[in-house]
Amino acid sequence: MSSITESFARAVFLIYHLDRELLRIIMLSLEVSGTALVLASLAGLPLGALLGFRNFPLKGLFLTVLNTCMGLPPVAVGLFLYLVLSRSGPLGFLSLLYTNTAMIIAQWVLALPIVASLSHASIVSVDPVIRQASMTLGATPFQISLTVIREARYGIMSGVIAAFGRVIAEVGAILIVGGNIAGYTRVMTTTIALETDKGNFELALALGLILLGISLSINVALHVVQKRGLAGARRWP
């Protein structure tokens, strides 16, 4: 019991003094997940828009697959990517395994379906009268689409935030393709796993608390965005 309190106190001490190693781990986590998120948004939003505005054969099936991918097990994504990137794999010649790039790719795969699927959902739920109004005011088809996307912006932002929440907290994929190499590919979640294993609870706890803080911030942001979106949903009959 006293060991838990002691660990807690030491963890708080670590956070308070924020040593270089701790800071580096946090920064790398944010960098990897942030980059993955930006790239996933750059691909996911247009994909969501395409699905929202265009019809093509097997679109329903595609959407179902995309929705299913929102819940991809990170470990499975890590394993698959490992096989692709390992020396004997099809992309082995790129020597990406155990690099930041590999971790970014893994989290990109996890974030993309979330951003795309939630973007699609918010775009199709925009009141059709918006599209008509934009048309009556003389918009080109492209301008109409932009207007609809703009109206869906809070839903799209929720999707991006949700995706960030998922990748920043994920450990399975990043551990497999990043390798948790000290000073190189060691991020918050993988460090927590490793240090707990080693019985080094202070560092694990410190990182756990920080991760919790980040999760909390993400949820607050999500809440704010959704509240704003709700205000936007109040349309006159």
Next chain:
Amino acid sequence: MALRLTASHITKGYDGNPVLRDCTFSFAAHGVYVLTGANGCGKSTFLRICALIEAPESGDIDFFSVGAPLPKDLALRRRITLVLPRVGVFNTTVFGNVSYGLRIRGIGGSRARKKVSDALEFAGLTHKKDQNALTLSSGETQRLGIARALVIEPEILFLDEPTASVDQKNTEIIEEIILNMKRDRMTTVVITTHDREQAKRLSDFPLIMDGGKISAV
């Protein structure tokens, strides 16, 4: 030369139920046309087709200024506009809503600001310009729809029930705007309403829709 509109032999239905049947009418003169008719007879449908928002199943909508009908392209669509019964407010400020039509035409800067303030003034919404448009009352929302249309200076303005669920004072303001547009800007206005008194007050050309056709009263 003023823009004129002819609808010829328009047919339109939904899910196999005919709404407009061989509907022909020519909006040949400048003035206010007031279209009345029972609920569900097809007035809104007709306006959407005239405003080139929806295509008819058969028949033709033709706009003329001189000679041959104009091609139904973006340039033509930008000379007319329709204020929908539900308006379709964008989730931004009142100012942002009204400037929309100018922004998509690539008009910005002080010239655009002047036009927007004029339209807001015209619609009595100047004091609301920084408010989120979704928080307007229903009467203000209707006026917003009109301001948004005014700013692009349409040659033909379609208004679909602009005073439904609007109080008397706001109705007067809206009627005033319509008459001003007709007089000052030489706009041809086509409006639908269920208010007989309003129809009398506004119309140069009272029209009635019945059995999927339009006729002059």
